[in-house]
Amino acid sequence: MGFQWDDKYSTGNDEIDKQHKRIFAYLDELEDKIENGSATEKWASDFLSALTYYTRSHFCFEEVCMRRTRCAVAAKNKTQHGKLIATLGKVQLRYEIEGLNDHFLDQLRKFLTSWLVNHIMKVDIQYRECSKKVSPQKLLAESK
């Protein structure tokens, strides 16, 4: 059973929500691979790279939105993002050393799911009020 999107995760910005949904889709993919026992070395290494790449670009976009609207949680958000990117770097390193194993994938799934839900519920949803200040289209155009 994959992750269920709920309006309680909404940030008030459709683009940010769309990007969050994409990250949850990555987690669904991870869960499927664990359940089916179908993860391969090649898949895991591609998965870690793609997830890190996508997460970085999502964080950049979200940080621009928060900075642009002078959102109260902008600095806190950026700090938490930086910590996750550092952790993902360590995860990648650990993968290169240990290689693929069930424990590694399971720990990764639990960590990412709890980090993401916690971060969205405690920080990202505080963007709702700020999102009313600038149109999402304008922010999207500015972030490119």
Ligand SMILES: [Fe+2]
């Ligand atoms: Fe965030």
